[in-house]
Amino acid sequence: MTWRDPSGRTLADYPHPSIAVDVALLTVTQDGRLAVLLHERDEHYEAGRWALPGTFVRMDETLRDAALRALREKVGETGQEPRQLRVFDALDRDDRGRVMSVAHVDLVPPGRLEGTTGTLLPIDPETRQPILPDRQGGLGFDHDQIVEAAVEWARDAYQERPDPRHLIGEEFTLLELQRVHEAVLGRPWQKDTFRRHMVQYLDETGDLSRGTVGKPARLFRRRPQQI
Amino acid sequence: MTWRDPSGRTLADYPHPSIAVDVALLTVTQDGRLAVLLHERDEHYEAGRWALPGTFVRMDETLRDAALRALREKVGETGQEPRQLRVFDALDRDDRGRVMSVAHVDLVPPGRLEGTTGTLLPIDPETRQPILPDRQGGLGFDHDQIVEAAVEWARDAYQERPDPRHLIGEEFTLLELQRVHEAVLGRPWQKDTFRRHMVQYLDETGDLSRGTVGKPARLFRRRPQQI
DNA sequence: ACAATAGTGTCTATCAGACAATATCCT
DNA sequence: AGGATATTGTCTGATAGACACTATTGT
Incomplete structure (x- = not known):
C-alpha cells in the first residue's frame, strides 16, 4: 500500500x-x-x-x-x-x-x-x-x-477589531473592552478615539451596566462579521 | 556524540x-x-x-x-x-x-x-x-x-515601499516605478497619488530620462532605509 | 451637592483621491 | 506649432487625535 x-x-x-x-x-x-x-x-x-x-x-x-x-x-x-x-x-x-x-x-x-x-x-x-x-x-x-x-x-x-479572541464575555462596556485592548497593545488609548473606532463593529444590547459608581455604561456585543 | x-x-x-x-x-x-x-x-x-x-x-x-x-x-x-x-x-x-x-x-x-x-x-x-x-x-x-x-x-x-525587491534597476522614472507596482498590485493607480505617496522614499539623481517622447522625467533612486 | 464615569460636539492636522492647469521636452 | 508626457496646485472627503463640554448615575 x-x-x-x-x-x-x-x-x-x-x-x-x-x-x-x-x-x-x-x-x-x-x-x-x-x-x-x-x-x-x-x-x-x-x-x-x-x-x-x-x-x-x-x-x-x-x-x-x-x-x-x-x-x-x-x-x-x-x-x-x-x-x-x-x-x-x-x-x-x-x-x-x-x-x-x-x-x-x-x-x-x-x-x-x-x-x-x-x-x-x-x-x-x-x-x-x-x-x-x-x-x-x-x-x-x-x-x-x-x-x-x-x-x-x-x-x-x-489593532482593528473588538476583542477578536473573546478574552472578555459576549456583553461588555466600552471601558472593559478598552482595558483589554490596552493590555494587548501595551499602550493607552484615548477613550473617545477608542469609542469612535470600535462602535462600527459593535451592537448595543439595550441594557446598561449596574452596580458601578458613576453613570451606567451601555452594554455592547460584537457585531456578527459581515463578509 | x-x-x-x-x-x-x-x-x-x-x-x-x-x-x-x-x-x-x-x-x-x-x-x-x-x-x-x-x-x-x-x-x-x-x-x-x-x-x-x-x-x-x-x-x-x-x-x-x-x-x-x-x-x-x-x-x-x-x-x-x-x-x-x-x-x-x-x-x-x-x-x-x-x-x-x-x-x-x-x-x-x-x-x-x-x-x-x-x-x-x-x-x-x-x-x-x-x-x-x-x-x-x-x-x-x-x-x-x-x-x-x-x-x-x-x-x-x-503597497507601501518603492519596489522593495528591486524588480527594476537602481535608477528609474516614476512612470517605470508605477508600472511595476500596478503589475504586482493588479490594479491601476492614479499617477499623482502614486507620485506623492512614493517621493518620500525616493531621492532624485539629478538626471533626466532621455530618448523618450514628451517631457523628460526625473530619475530617482530608492532612499536608503532609515531605521 | 458632589464625585465619578459615560457620551458627544467640535476643532485640527493629515492623507488619499481626483481633476485640471502648467511645464518642458521631441518631432 | 503641436503632440506627448511630467509635474504641481488645489479641492474634497474621510479619519485620527485631542480637548472640553454635557449627561447620568450613586453617595
Missing part, C-alpha cells in the same frame, strides 16, 4: 529532519497585563530553563493537534485555536539533532488557565519579552523570538 | 513526518503582468500536472537552502531571497506518505529567468491564480493556495 520510489524506498527511508511545535499561549491577567505561559523544563534536555510548551509532531497528527497536545501535556491546559507564526530552522538550534520548530501563538481568556501547571509571566510591553522571576539568562532555544512574534501577532489582531 | 534519550534512542529513531518546501517564484513580465514559474511534473508522482518547484528538505540544509535548491533543480534558476509563507500540513495532502510543506515565495526581476526550464504563467489579478494554457483542472497538491498566499505577500510588500 505504501508508496515506493523506483529504488523501492518509502519516504520515511530517507533521513529527514524532525519537526516540533512550540506554543506561546498568551492571556491578559487581572491586573491588565499581557502574559505568556511558560514552564520550567524537566526534560532530559535543557532542564531547569524556562521554555514554551512544545513537543515533537507525530506521524499522524496535524500541527494544530500537536500544539494542543503540547499544551495539555506540558502545562495541563487546552488551548483554543493555535495559529502558525513561522518555522525556526537554524541548523544548530537544538543540540539533540536536526529539529525544526513550527512556532504557534494562541490567545485565551484567563479563566481557561485555572488548573495549569505552568507559570504565567507578564510581558514587558516595550521589549515584548517575559519578565523572568530569576535572573538566569532568558528563555531556552529561540523561544524569545517566538514570544516576540506572538506579541506582534496579538497586537495586530487587536 | 549523538544525543540519546533514556531509552537509548536518537531523535531520528522515532518515526516523524517528512518535510518539503515549495516555492512560488514570482516576477513581472514585459507586458506588465505578475507571473509565476511552474513546471510540469515528470516525477514518479503526480506526473504531468502543473506544480510549483519543490523538494524534500535534507538533513543538513535550512529551509532557505532547500528552497533555492528546488529552484535550481526543478527549473534551472537561482532565486534571490525566498520567504516563508506558512506550513501546509493536512494529513492527506500527499498520497506518498506524511509530508508537510513549507510554502515559500520569492519575487525576482524577469532578467533572472532567462535560462529557465520552467514555464512562466501570468496570474489573474482577480482570482490570484495562474492562467493555465490547458484546461486540465488546476495545480497539483495545495499549490493553488500557495500561489494565492504568494500574491498576497507580494502585494503587501508593494
